[in-house]
Amino acid sequence: MKVSEVMTVPPVCVEPHVSLAEVTRLMAECAVGSVLVVEDGAPHGIVTDRDLAVRGLGGGLDPKASVDAVMSPRVVTVEATDELEVAYRTFRRTEVRRLPVLDAGRVVGVLTIDDLLLDVFRRLADLLGPVAWSVLHEPPGPPSETGAPHEP
Numbered sequence: 001m002k003v004s005e006v007m008t009v010p011p012v013c014v015e016p017h018v019s020l021a022e023v024t025r026l027m028a029e030c031a032v033g034s035v036l037v038v039e040d041g042a043p044h045g046i047v048t049d050r051d052l053a054v055r056g057l058g059g060g061l062d063p064k065a066s067v068d069a070v071m072s073p074r075v076v077t078v079e080a081t082d083e084l085e086v087a088y089r090t091f092r093r094t095e096v097r098r099l100p101v102l103d104a105g106r107v108v109g110v111l112t113i114d115d116l117l118l119d120v121f122r123r124l125a126d127l128l129g130p131v132a133w134s135v136l137h138e139p140p141g142p143p144s145e146t147g148a149p150h151e152p
Helices: 022-031 049-059 084-094 115-135
Strands: 033-038 044-050 096-102 106-112
Touching: 022 033, 022 049, 033 106, 044 049, 044 096, 044 106, 084 096, 084 115, 106 115
Parallel strands: none
Antiparallel strands: 033 044, 096 106
């Protein structure tokens, strides 16, 4: 399975000059914990709700300060065409929780730990669904020695 099949689209992105107040509003409006900072579609940084709380507004910065004052400039990325296994290894190796997804150097989505967990749960449900339904259709009680349902 490819990263593009699991990633969140569209990614929430801003340019480096956008104010902390605007980024905070955007996070709340879009119900996300991070915003990608991009220049001409290419990743420039990432800012999380924690960055805003600790280094930004919580750290005494003016709400009009630009997001590049608090963003993390080190951005670990994956390609949209990468297999999910690449993303799993990247998450483990780098200990980040969010990976911007690129296509030809431009941000096209974001892959989070939550996206991977949802994918695992979906796969598990697909695998166990038929078993669960067959169990629900069996009468209660242990099966007889012949394999037929137990009759009291």
